[in-house]
Amino acid sequence: MNPVPLSSPDITEREIEAVVEVLRSPQLSLGPRLEAFEQACARYAGTRHAVAVSSGTAALHLTVHALGLGPGDEVVTTPFSFVATANCLLFEGATPVFADIDPRTWDLDPDAAEAAVTGRTRALLPVHVFGRPCPMPRYLEIAQRHGLAVIEDSCEAIGSTIDGRMAGSFGIAGNYAFYPNKQITTGEGGVVVTDDDELARLVRSLRNQGRGEGGGWLAHERLGWNYRIPDILCALGLVQLERLEEFIARRQRVFDLYGEHLAGIEEIVTPAPPAPGQRVSWFVYVVTLREGETRARRDAVLEALGRRGIGCRNYFVPIHLQPFYRERFGLRDGMFPVTESVAARTIALPFFNALTEEQVARVAQALREALDETRGA
Numbered sequence: 001m002n003p004v005p006l007s008s009p010d011i012t013e014r015e016i017e018a019v020v021e022v023l024r025s026p027q028l029s030l031g032p033r034l035e036a037f038e039q040a041c042a043r044y045a046g047t048r049h050a051v052a053v054s055s056g057t058a059a060l061h062l063t064v065h066a067l068g069l070g071p072g073d074e075v076v077t078t079p080f081s082f083v084a085t086a087n088c089l090l091f092e093g094a095t096p097v098f099a100d101i102d103p104r105t106w107d108l109d110p111d112a113a114e115a116a117v118t119g120r121t122r123a124l125l126p127v128h129v130f131g132r133p134c135p136m137p138r139y140l141e142i143a144q145r146h147g148l149a150v151i152e153d154s155c156e157a158i159g160s161t162i163d164g165r166m167a168g169s170f171g172i173a174g175n176y177a178f179y180p181n182k183q184i185t186t187g188e189g190g191v192v193v194t195d196d197d198e199l200a201r202l203v204r205s206l207r208n209q210g211r212g213e214g215g216g217w218l219a220h221e222r223l224g225w226n227y228r229i230p231d232i233l234c235a236l237g238l239v240q241l242e243r244l245e246e247f248i249a250r251r252q253r254v255f256d257l258y259g260e261h262l263a264g265i266e267e268i269v270t271p272a273p274p275a276p277g278q279r280v281s282w283f284v285y286v287v288t289l290r291e292g293e294t295r296a297r298r299d300a301v302l303e304a305l306g307r308r309g310i311g312c313r314n315y316f317v318p319i320h321l322q323p324f325y326r327e328r329f330g331l332r333d334g335m336f337p338v339t340e341s342v343a344a345r346t347i348a349l350p351f352f353n354a355l356t357e358e359q360v361a362r363v364a365q366a367l368r369e370a371l372d373e374t375r376g377a
Contacts, residue, residue: 001309001362002309003309003310003311004309004310004311004350004355004359004362004363005311005350005352006181006311006312006313006348006349006350006351007180007181007284007311007350007351007352008352008353008354009180009181009185009352010240010243010247010352010353010354011185012239014239015236015239015240018235018236018238018239019232019235019236021235022231022232022235023232025231027231028230028231028232029228029230029231030208030228030231031231032231033231033232033234033235033238034052034229034231034234036234036238037052037234037235037237037238037241038050038051038052038191040238040241040242041176041191041193041237041241042193044158044166044241044244045166045168045169045174045176045193046165046166046169047168047169047174047193047194047195048194048195048197048200049192049193049194049195049196049197049199049200050191050192050193051191051192051194051200051203051204051207052189052190052191052229052234052237053189053190053191053192053203053207053227053228053229054188054189054190054207054226054227054228054229055177055179055188055189055190055227056084056155056175056176056177056178056179056190057084057087057088057177057190058190058207058225058227059155059175059176059177059190059191059192060084060085060088060151060153060155060175060190061088061091061092061225061227062192062202062203062206062207062225062227063088063151063173063175063192063199063203064088064089064091064092064094064151065091065092065206066199066202066203066206067122067123067149067151067172067173067199069089069092069094069122069123070092070093070094071093071094072120073094073095073120073121073122073123074094074095074096074097074118074120074121074122075089075094075095075096075097075121075122075123075124075125075151076097076098076099076108076113076116076117076121076123076124076125077089077096077097077098077099077108077124077125077126077127077153078098078099078101078107078108078125078126078127078129078319078339079098079100079101079318079319079320079321079336079339080101080106080127080129080316080318080319080339080342080343081127081129081153081316081319082155082316083319083322084155085125085127085153085319086098086319086325089125094122095120096125096319097116097118097121098116098319098320098331098335098336099112099113099115099116099336100112100336100337100338100339101129101336101338101339101342102338103338103341103342104272105129105132105272105275106129106130106132106342107126107127107128107129107132107134107135108126108127108134108139109338110135110138110139110142113126113139113142114142114145114146117142117146117148121146121148122148122149123143123148123149123150123151124139124142124143124148124149124150124151125150125151125152125153126139126150126152126153127153127155127156128152128153128154128156128157128160128167128168129156130156130271130282130283130284130286130315131156131157131159131160131183131280131281131282131283131284132157132160132271132274132278132280133157133160133161133162133167133274133278133279133280134152134167136150136152136162136167136170136171137162139170139171140170140171149171149172150170150171150172151171151172151173151174151175152167152168152170152171152173152174152175153175154167154168154174154175154176155175155176155177155182155190156177156182156283156284157176157281157283158176158182158183158184158244158281159183159244159245159247159248159279159281160278160279160280160281161278161279162277162278163277167281168193169193169195172194172196172199173192173193173194173196173199173203174192174193174194175190175191175192175193176190176191176193177189177190178190178191178233178237178240181283181284182283183244183247183248183251183281183282183283184237184240184241184243184244184247185236185237185240186229186233186234186236186237186240187233187236188229188233189229189233189234189237190229201213205221205222205224206222206224206225206227207224207225207226207227207228208224208226208227208228209224209225209226210222210223210224211224247353248279248281248282250353250354251281251282251351251352251353252280252282254282254285254351254352254353254355254360255271255282255285255351257355257357257360258270258285258349258360258363258364261360261361261363261364262287262364262367265364265367265368265371266290267289267290267293267371268287268288268289268290268347268367268371269287269288269289269290270287271285271286271287282351283351284315284348284351285348285349285350285351286315286346286347286348286349287346287347287349287367288342288345288346288347289301289345289347290345291341291345293344293345294344294377295344295345296377297374297377298314298344298345298346298347299314300370300373300374300377301347301367301370301371301374302314302347304366304369304370304373304374305347305366305367305370308366308369308370309366310349310350310362310363310366310367311350312347312348312349312350313348314343314346314347314348315346315348316343316346317343318336318339318340318343320335320336320339321333321340347367349363349367350363
């Protein structure tokens with residue numbers, strides 16, 4: 001049987017035609033599609049500004065730099081995320097301070113986050129993990145009490161909302177990412193969304209080698225990077241963004257199908273439903289083995305699924321247990337027990353727009369077989 005991939009982008013002739021149109025034009029970068037894509041992203045997010053860049057990592061990095069975070073500054077964030085969340089702080093010499101996660105939602109626990117605040121803390125950096133919106137009102141309250149900025153890592157959550165307000169629009173800046181496994185894709189790409197005029201101006205300059213708004217091509221006002229995104233990718237993104245609501249609905253349908261086909265498998269826990277007032281734009285579908293199961297059992301299940309042609313992965317390896325972070329900061333097992341327990345038991349199953357009910361049923365059957373085969377591992 002054909003393998004079922006872990007993810008797959010949803011590209012139609014509309015996207016292909018939009019890209020070809022740019023290729024036939026004289027301007028492949030810093031052109032009209034960039035401006036149009038930024039305006040569309042800002043409208044969708046409900047923010048005054050959107051600045052498109054080369055990746056979600058670039059978006060986070062430029063936000064950190066533009067806020068002036070650096071050596072001696074601490075930022076409270078989650079260890080249960082993709083490593084770029086914390087790396088973007090290290091790029092500027094700031095220190096990530098980890099706090100544990102909520103065992104139900106896997107988002108940064110607000111109480112743990114506030115307990116981690118010190119006199120050196122300058123910002124909170126929550127992550128909307130797997131598309132589930134964080135409790136942003138709680139973080140904003142904490143930030144106000146302690147005089148902190150809030151940066152949203154919403155790279156996995158474009159389209160997720162809290163009481164109708166988009167994830168990414170609560171903090172001083174939010175960041176979306178458009179890698180091929182995301183809800184929409186530009187191949188590679190990201191965007192900073194913000195209501196802060198000065199932050200948007202700085203990020204726009206920094207992504208383009210520090211060039212000023214009124215200066216010439218070789219006039220550089222500040223240190224910057226080449227974090228530009230070409231018009232080819234923006235053209236792709238414009239069509240994808242127009243289809244995003246359709247994508248969210250299709251992904252919700254796949255989510256619901258998994259709930260039906262995995263029901264009754266007692267050895268796993270399926271994702272918790274959204275909280276009241278939330279809409280989740282699901283990024284991935286992650287189940288966990290029940291508490292008490294070992295990482296060895298989980299890894300054996302992943303291997304058994306792979307042998308059956310089922311795309312799967314462990315999401316995430318905790319950031320504080322990555323070799324670089326262990327060595328640099330002396331971090332160790334046992335520091336964030338909820339994160340470590342969840343991360344040892346996660347199994348990401350195939351999840352994308354075009355996944356059929358037949359494929360979902362096949363994944364569910366393969367998972368049952370893998371669990372049977374690995375019992376006692």
